[in-house]
Amino acid sequence: MRTFARTFASIIVRNMARQHATLKDVAISAGVSYQTVSKVINHQVQVTKETEQRIWQAVETLNYRPNHTARALRSQRSFTLGYSWPPSPKDQTNPILDQFLQSIFEAAEERGYYLLCFPYNSDPKKHLEAYGELIDTGRVDGFILSSVEYQDPRVLFLLEHKFPLAAFGRSDPELVFPWIDVDGAAGIAMVMEHLLELGHERIAALAWPENSRVGNNRMEGYFNTLMAAGIKPVSGWVKRGEGKFSVGYDATLQLLDLPKAKRPTAMIALNDALAIGAMQAARDRKVAIGSQLAIASFDDTPMVQYLDPPLTSVRQPVWEVGQRIIPMLLDYIETGRLPEPTSVLVRPQLIVRGSTGRQI
Amino acid sequence: MRTFARTFASIIVRNMARQHATLKDVAISAGVSYQTVSKVINHQVQVTKETEQRIWQAVETLNYRPNHTARALRSQRSFTLGYSWPPSPKDQTNPILDQFLQSIFEAAEERGYYLLCFPYNSDPKKHLEAYGELIDTGRVDGFILSSVEYQDPRVLFLLEHKFPLAAFGRSDPELVFPWIDVDGAAGIAMVMEHLLELGHERIAALAWPENSRVGNNRMEGYFNTLMAAGIKPVSGWVKRGEGKFSVGYDATLQLLDLPKAKRPTAMIALNDALAIGAMQAARDRKVAIGSQLAIASFDDTPMVQYLDPPLTSVRQPVWEVGQRIIPMLLDYIETGRLPEPTSVLVRPQLIVRGSTGRQI
DNA sequence: AACGTTCGGGCGAACGTTCGCATGCATATA
DNA sequence: TATATGCATGCGAACGTTCGCCCGAACGTT
Numbered sequence A, B: 001m002r003t004f005a006r007t008f009a010s011i012i013v014r015n016m017a018r019q020h021a022t023l024k025d026v027a028i029s030a031g032v033s034y035q036t037v038s039k040v041i042n043h044q045v046q047v048t049k050e051t052e053q054r055i056w057q058a059v060e061t062l063n064y065r066p067n068h069t070a071r072a073l074r075s076q077r078s079f080t081l082g083y084s085w086p087p088s089p090k091d092q093t094n095p096i097l098d099q100f101l102q103s104i105f106e107a108a109e110e111r112g113y114y115l116l117c118f119p120y121n122s123d124p125k126k127h128l129e130a131y132g133e134l135i136d137t138g139r140v141d142g143f144i145l146s147s148v149e150y151q152d153p154r155v156l157f158l159l160e161h162k163f164p165l166a167a168f169g170r171s172d173p174e175l176v177f178p179w180i181d182v183d184g185a186a187g188i189a190m191v192m193e194h195l196l197e198l199g200h201e202r203i204a205a206l207a208w209p210e211n212s213r214v215g216n217n218r219m220e221g222y223f224n225t226l227m228a229a230g231i232k233p234v235s236g237w238v239k240r241g242e243g244k245f246s247v248g249y250d251a252t253l254q255l256l257d258l259p260k261a262k263r264p265t266a267m268i269a270l271n272d273a274l275a276i277g278a279m280q281a282a283r284d285r286k287v288a289i290g291s292q293l294a295i296a297s298f299d300d301t302p303m304v305q306y307l308d309p310p311l312t313s314v315r316q317p318v319w320e321v322g323q324r325i326i327p328m329l330l331d332y333i334e335t336g337r338l339p340e341p342t343s344v345l346v347r348p349q350l351i352v353r354g355s356t357g358r359q360i
Numbered sequence C: 001a002a003c004g005t006t007c008g009g010g011c012g013a014a015c016g017t018t019c020g021c022a023t024g025c026a027t028a029t030a
Numbered sequence D: 001t002a003t004a005t006g007c008a009t010g011c012g013a014a015c016g017t018t019c020g021c022c023c024g025a026a027c028g029t030t
Helices: A023-030 A034-041 A049-062 A068-075 A097-110 A124-136 A153-160 A184-197 A213-228 A245-256 A272-284 A302-306 A318-335 B023-030 B034-041 B049-062 B068-075 B097-110 B124-136 B153-160 B184-197 B213-228 B245-256 B272-284 B302-306 B318-335
Strands: A080-083 A114-117 A142-146 A165-168 A179-182 A203-207 A238-240 A266-269 A294-298 A312-315 A343-346 A349-351 B080-083 B114-117 B142-146 B165-168 B179-182 B203-207 B238-240 B266-269 B294-298 B312-315 B343-346 B349-351
Touching: A023 A034, A023 A049, A034 A049, A068 B068, A097 A114, A097 A318, A097 B097, A124 A153, A142 A153, A142 A318, A153 A165, A165 A318, A179 A184, A179 A318, A184 A213, A184 A266, A184 A294, A184 A312, A184 A349, A203 A213, A203 A245, A203 A272, A238 A245, A245 A266, A245 A272, A266 A272, A272 A294, A272 A302, A272 B302, A302 B272, A318 A343, B023 B034, B023 B049, B034 B049, B097 B114, B097 B318, B124 B153, B142 B153, B142 B318, B153 B165, B165 B318, B179 B184, B179 B318, B184 B213, B184 B266, B184 B294, B184 B312, B184 B349, B203 B213, B203 B245, B203 B272, B238 B245, B245 B266, B245 B272, B266 B272, B272 B294, B272 B302, B318 B343
Parallel strands: A080 A114, A080 A142, A142 A165, A165 A179, A179 A343, A203 A238, A203 A266, A266 A294, A294 A312, B080 B114, B080 B142, B142 B165, B165 B179, B179 B343, B203 B238, B203 B266, B266 B294, B294 B312
Antiparallel strands: A114 B114, A312 A349, B312 B349
């Protein structure tokens, strides 16, 4: 037996007697039928200047606002977008969450939409149920997704149900849906070229596990740049693991404990936490960051500018992503056709700081 | 002339022919009237075991889900809560946002509610309009507020409109509304007692401007503890400014450049960014953090555990705040009476690390 | 035998919109 | 003068629920 109404039934409905003006009130005040008022408000029909004038006048004096729920019921559209994202682990902060949210809220509001946010259930099956419920109860017109992976169950589910979505991040190339992504390969390539220019040729990498879509994309920038420079990658110099401090710390200790001839002079990290771990390892081994070991990373968490030395990092154009993903989704919802272009790749920006100071 | 429907009129309504089962479908399938189905689903009426059985069976096979919009229209309740928060400045990350959001999303979902998030408009007048619109269009049943200040316009507005709210943070004592807050005074007092135990008696403070409600509350913990220990506060040792790196850095340099006899041996900061600035200043003046100068702060941003040395800081019980604020608001909405207790103060937790290491 | 009570369930209405079509009137056309 | 065209507006219905009231049958009580 389902229980979707378990709380509903027991609610004591409050009567605040808060009366809003309705279409009918406006109609009476303006001396027309309420359907005409509706049409004027929605700019659907031509009326005489005077009638229109009277109607808007009445709207103004009665302080009329169309009831969203009634409008949604009749038009079968909720003007609401669903969004849920994986929470960041306790020992880390999501560096782009706030900005991304503010950006999509603003872009959505501009077109008359709001965002409905719901918890991220770590059990994929239950998480998909949440999407199903929002769809079936008609609460949302589409979804924003982020942290998309290969064969992402959410993407597959929504495609299967032919329900509109737009994602921050790619999935498998053969899955066609609106997405926008930061060109991670280009970002790391910028870092690599920066290091090459500084004279580094022995560059290690702190990477993520091989099943990470985002990680693999960023690492393309590493391998491609090395290849283009005619440098053969050293297999032991690519360390993989979770993107957290301890992984970066341990991996870097291993690298620094290599015999001098086999030691890298620079390293890139796929995110800031790894790089911060690397910096601590360097300090513990009395290796001067910047001059003896250059370190650079990805994300540009605001506070890395205050590390000692400040960390060179790649900054994602988060605000832009938010501003662009919303129109993609809304165009899809409102026209029923995939937006053109269906997918967008934006370039990140390299922020050079002291951690990649000139080599001695 | 208002334009609330400017986008609405021009929308090409898509016909995805996505058919959901309705009450009537279930009723036909179960051989009863659709109103009876409604009552069974909402547990409002007694029916025979067999009838109920047939109805739930039909619900199951047709995969029926009550249409949220219709339910909201009829019952005049949206089962949605509004939330908007001030975006963090570009050079800082909001350390508790993600956890707080996940917590309130989860707590709300548990009682059948979702959160509608909308952008924070820095112009207070326009920002209040957003609240007004959500109220007037019936999109939300109540609001969550955070970063509440003295004479907070949002609080005043909602109280005036008698619209339900619950806040993370206090406002003026004479304003009665549901709120939950972290006891900042207690948090700083814990830090102060920790420093006193270590033998420090010369303790400076990096504080916020005097019009900050949260800041003043935290500083109570500073002054009260000093007074209780019989230590007279030194006026020049309380530095005030925005809670950012550069302020902490500059203020600390000033303190460290005092003649040795007038110099503090420890300092507290009202947030992590200030403390990180202080640490950098200490490094630049070759002052050993922990032994020569103890530094402690408030917030416990995840990454401060990775600073060198790791930073002693006060951690807010963010998850708990989220779990408790939602029931406060929902009880208020559903019963129409202020929740009991109307306001709650929770204690933060002191996390001791190397930055307050033993004094030499 | 007449009467109240309880139980199971039905019925019409309402929530506030939008939609499709009809209608009346004035103007232009045959 | 009769007929087509356009314009401004009205009308009934529908979206999918919940709500309040009614009704008939079964049961027990006087």
